[in-house]
Amino acid sequence: MSITRHLRRLLLAGASAWLLWTGSSTGLTGAQRNGVHLTPNGYRVPVYGMSVTRNAEGALGTECARLSAPEIERAQARPVSRALMVSYPHATVQATAGLTFTIIYTDAAGTGFNDAAAGPARKLALEAAVAAWSKVIQGTVPIVVEAAMETPDDPESTLLASAGPVDFFEVNGRAVPSSLAAQLRNRSLNNGGADIQVMVNEQADWDYSLNGVAAAGQASFVYTMIHELGHGLGFLDSFDAETGQLLNPIPFPYDVFVNRGSARRDVVTDHGADQLLADLTSNDLFFNGPKAVEASARSIRPLPMVKLYAPDPYEQGSSVAHVDQDTYADFKTGLMAPKDFGSGTDKIDILTLGIMADMGYELVPNAVTARAPR
Numbered sequence: 598m599s600i601t602r603h604l605r606r607l608l609l610a611g612a613s614a615w616l617l618w619t620g621s622s623t624g625l626t627g628a629q630r631n632g633v634h635l636t637p638n639g640y641r642v643p644v645y646g647m648s649v650t651r652n653a654e655g656a657l658g659t660e661c662a663r664l665s666a667p668e669i670e671r672a673q674a675r676p677v678s679r680a681l682m683v684s685y686p687h688a689t690v691q692a693t694a695g696l697t698f699t700i701i702y703t704d705a706a707g708t709g710f711n712d713a714a715a716g717p718a719r720k721l722a723l724e725a726a727v728a729a730w731s732k733v734i735q736g737t738v739p740i741v742v743e744a745a746m747e748t749p750d751d752p753e754s755t756l757l758a759s760a761g762p763v764d765f766f767e768v769n770g771r772a773v774p775s776s777l778a779a780q781l782r783n784r785s786l787n788n789g790g791a792d793i794q795v796m797v798n799e800q801a802d803w804d805y806s807l808n809g810v811a812a813a814g815q816a817s818f819v820y821t822m823i824h825e826l827g828h829g830l831g832f833l834d835s836f837d838a839e840t841g842q843l844l845n846p847i848p849f850p851y852d853v854f855v856n857r858g859s860a861r862r863d864v865v866t867d868h869g870a871d872q873l874l875a876d877l878t879s880n881d882l883f884f885n886g887p888k889a890v891e892a893s894a895r896s897i898r899p900l901p902m903v904k905l906y907a908p909d910p911y912e913q914g915s916s917v918a919h920v921d922q923d924t925y926a927d928f929k930t931g932l933m934a935p936k937d938f939g940s941g942t943d944k945i946d947i948l949t950l951g952i953m954a955d956m957g958y959e960l961v962p963n964a965v966t967a968r969a970p971r
Contacts, residue, residue, distance in 0.1 A: 633837075633844060640765045640772050641844040642835065643914070648755040649801075649816075657814070658937040659757070660915070679790045682743065686711060689739075690724050694961050695731035696780075697739040700724065701791065709746030709799055719746070719818070722805040723795070725943060726822035730830065733945055733964040734953065738779035742829070743791035746799040758797040758821055760829035763790065765849075772847050774831040777957050793829035795822070809928075809943035819943055820928070827933055827949060831956055834917045838877050841870030850956035855917065856885035859901040877916060878909035884920075886955025892947040896930050897968060903948050906935050920948060929968040942967045 633641045650658045682701050691697040700723065702710040710719050723744060742760075749756060762774035766786045776792040779785050803818045804811035811817035834851050835844040843852065848866055857863045857876050862885060865876045876882060883902035893903045904921040906912075915935035925931035925948065928941040932949050946967040954960050 636764045638764050638766065642762075642765075643833075643844070649757060650755070660936050679788065682791070688720065688724055690727045690731055692728055692732040692961075694735060696734045696736040698727045698731055698742055699739050700727060700742045700744055703743055703745045709797075710744060718805045719797075722803075722807060722818040723797075723822055725807045725809075726819045726826060729819075729823050729943055729945055730826055733950055733961050733966070734830075734958050735961050736780040736959060737783055738785055740776045740779070740793065740830075741789065741791045742793045742795055742826075744795040744797070746797045748799045752800075754798065754800075756798050757801050757816060758795070758818075758825055760793050760795040760822070760825035762829055762831060762833075763787070763792055763794055767847060770847055771850050771853070772835070772845050773850055773957070774829075776829070777831050777850065780959065781957055793826065795825065795829070797822075807943065810941055817941075820932075820941070823943070823945065824932055827945075827953075828918075830953065830958070832918065832933055832949070832952065836865075836873065836877060836917055838874070838911045838913070838916070841872075841874040841877075851918070851952070854884050854886040854889070854952075854955055855905065856883045856902060857881060859883045859885075859904070877907060878911050880907050880909065882907040882917065884952055884955070886952060888954035889948065889951035892951030896946075896948055898924055898930050900924070903952065932967065 633643055635641055648660060650660045652658060682703070686702045688700045688702075689697060690700065702720065704711045707713060710716050710723070712719070727742060743763075762776065764775050764787060765772040766775060766778040767773070768778050768781050773781065774792070775787045779792070797818075802815045804815040805818050807819060809817050809820040809823070811820070831850060833849060834855065835849045836852065836855075837844050843866070852866055853864060855865050857865055857868070857879065858881055864885065865873050865882070868876060882905040883900075884905055885902050889903045890901065893900050904924045905917055906919045906921045907916055912935070919935035920931060920933050922934050922936055925934050928946065930946050930948050932946050933952075944965060944967040950960055950964070950966060
């Protein structure tokens with residue numbers, strides 16, 4: 598199967614990610630245009646991907662970008678039914694006091710995660726990334742992750758890997774990813790289907806070290822997937838940079854904490870379209886949730902709020918749904934930075950956890966993070 602066909606499986610998700618996104622186990626319906634996709638429950642979400650880049654000096658890096666409408670339209674679906682999912686190899690990941698994750702490996706026998714030779718190391722690396730989240734988030738309803746690998750048709754492909762929410766549910770007036778909605782409602786809302794879908798470029802030069810550190814010239818599989826799973830868990834916005842409106846009648850949990858400036862509460866969801874368009878390119882956006890504010894004050898880059906990435910011009914796929922690149926440049930604060938976030942740990946930083954807590958996730962008390970609080 599081509600990577601183009603497989604991408605449609607990941608097109609359900611929203612905010613950064615590194616590779617691409619696709620659909621759900623029930624398939625995709627509705628028109629795709631203007632770089633957004635319609636989920637089975639009718640929510641419009643942006644579709645993102647991150648590519649490997651090379652600067653003028655030849656140094657490798659990464660950069661996130663939003664897929665265009667034609668790119669989305671060219672993707673062909675290969676839905677995996679819930680009934681079929683039970684026949685695939687799977688793993689259960691649960692850290693002490695943490696949330697349970699079930700990973701379903703949907704590659705064909707002998708390929709990708711199910712390859713006889715390389716598969717075990719790949720699975721261990723993905724399970725290590727999932728464990729990083731299980732160590733810091735607690736809840737009552739297991740999260741189901743559907744994972745697969747693909748070989749790009751184009752040998753020059755620069756895509757790495759991605760993860761995104763399969764669908765959203767309305768909870769308390771917000772469009773909430775199913776993984777979080779299940780915790781808030783204390784029950785699965787998608788009948789046990791996948792909450793997050795993961796796709797990985799099998800041909801990327803991966804370092805599968807479980808500590809999140811990569812050798813020179815390689816990408817850390819564990820650290821990359823920790824980042825991508827953050828997006829799959831809901832670290833994403835739904836602002837339309839063309840209209841100054843939300844993509845849906847109700848906001849994502851992330852949206853309601855995006856603030857203009859850090860001196861006072863001034864959430865951009867209260868602004869008119871013209872003002873919001875200016876906000877998105879102001880280099881003056883912050884996340885104002887109380888847990889994130891507390892984490893920011895204790896971080897190695899203390900600010901009144903967590904600064905978000907909002908350059909001028911707007912960068913599709915990078916702006917808003919990431920922490921600021923210049924402010925948070927290393928793993929101690931920058932797991933969810935948009936570019937060149939590198940490697941160095943198998944843990945999650947306190948800024949990311951503060952944001953996740955504000956969105957509604959319950960954190961494991963005294964969890965070990967990328968940098969211990971002061």
